[in-house]
Amino acid sequence: MAEHRFLASKYDHNLTSGTITWQSPSNIALVKYWGKYGAQLPMNSSVSFTLKNCNTRTTLSFEKLLLAKTSSHEKFDFEVYLDGKSEESFKPKISTFFERIESYLPFLKMYRFKIETSNSFPHSSGIASSASGMSALALCLMDLERQMKPEITDDYFIEKASFLARLGSGSACRSIEGPLIVWGEHPKIEGSTNLFGTPYPFELHDNFKKYQDTILLVDKGEKQVSSTVGHDLMHNHVFAKQRFQQAKDNLSKLIPVFKNGTLSEFIKIVESEALALHAMMMTSIPYFILMKPNTLEILNRIWKFRKETGSAICFTLDAGANVHVLYPEVEKEIILEFIDRELSGFCKNKEFITDEVGLGAHKISN
Known part of the structure; x- marks a missing residue:
């Protein structure tokens, strides 16, 4: 087209x-x-x-x-x-x-x-x-x-x-x-x-139709490297070809996951994608790191909580230090309590934003 x-x-x-x-x-x-x-x-x-x-x-x-x-x-x-x-x-x-x-x-x-x-x-x-x-x-x-x-x-x-x-x-x-x-x-x-x-x-399983995203505001400052610069660094990146293939393969893997609602597989793919994104930043020339020490602490605490409780909590990351905590709606109460108790202390001023999957844009009547 x-x-x-x-x-x-x-x-x-x-x-x-x-x-x-x-x-x-x-x-x-x-x-x-x-x-x-x-x-x-x-x-x-x-x-x-x-x-x-x-x-x-x-x-x-x-x-x-x-x-x-x-x-x-x-x-x-x-x-x-x-x-x-x-x-x-x-x-x-x-x-x-x-x-x-x-x-x-x-x-x-x-x-x-x-x-x-x-x-x-x-x-x-x-x-x-x-x-x-x-x-x-x-x-x-x-x-x-x-x-x-x-x-x-x-x-x-x-x-x-x-x-x-x-x-x-x-x-x-x-x-x-x-x-x-x-x-x-x-x-x-x-x-x-x-x-x-x-x-x-x-087909999209009911598990994903009201998925939750709580955004932990680890760093509110301007990024040291803009996304535009980061995208440009992929042109000569030694792992670019493999990364593009990995993304294509992961999207293929998500098709049956979205249909069957298999949260364990969803978690593996989504967290792997988040870390692969930051791996590209850390291995570009010039290289850079957008995660902060508190970002890593949050990731480790999410892994620990998931292992101990069997929760379907997971994370993803954008090109920055903040953490998007993803989880099904049925776990909302327990996850928000965990975030408030154990994760909010690693956010700037203990700030986080609760969000969920939405249906897109709409016009506002003037």
Whole structure:
């Protein structure tokens, strides 16, 4: 499926001004993507749980310019606010995003935009807001396009929104829908594509439909190495080929696990993926470590608790020090008590966020 199907044709309606609001969640990858090429395309396929409580709400206000910008050298006209305050530091990333998507949304230089965004989680919490933020903005822009071209179908709307979100932040394409999203071509998953996220198409056991994710905020500071730099280091990584094959194999292994609800196998695959991600960071040139001593202490205590109790608790990690504690809903009470008693002390200010699997983004009535 080529990108050209997302190129816009002539718009039927002329809008002068308006306001659109969408709320979009973050997501947590179970099989990790690490390494990309071209226009934000993944070197391996991934699958993620869409979250419910960690989300970004974005309001896009637009006003048509008296004279549209026609030169490729002219800048886009927009301002950005986070929690009601002007946020200049966000502008370079959004400018790059607009440059990438202008050929698919040619109206971008016809309007002046005001982007107002807020997160349900603390801004400095160490949770990546790029997935939720970029997907929410992509949905607002797609909503504007559909208002100008009402015949756009729901399926096309979702696919193009995910496609656009990917060009802002790769993992953002997995935040549009839920509860389980695949991104990247995989030989055993028909319809999977590098261009946008797609709902997991096979049977999903009840064990996974209300899965819990408690996020332990080990480190709330800025990462020493950005994810963008980390992805780039995979180009010449000595273990890159093996890692991409490992991810593909692990996604294949998860297909029967998702069907049968075998939590012991789920745990093995998910924890292995988390550690493999950080192994790539520790063996790249230059190498780096994003885990902190408290991260390791938490992992060891999770292993100890699981061995002693037979719990189905496990962990996964993003590209950072924070720990996502995963467990089935039936264990929620006992796991939260364990986290509060034994793990919260290794978090900054004992902070953690309780979340669970969600169903994706939705529009907010203005």
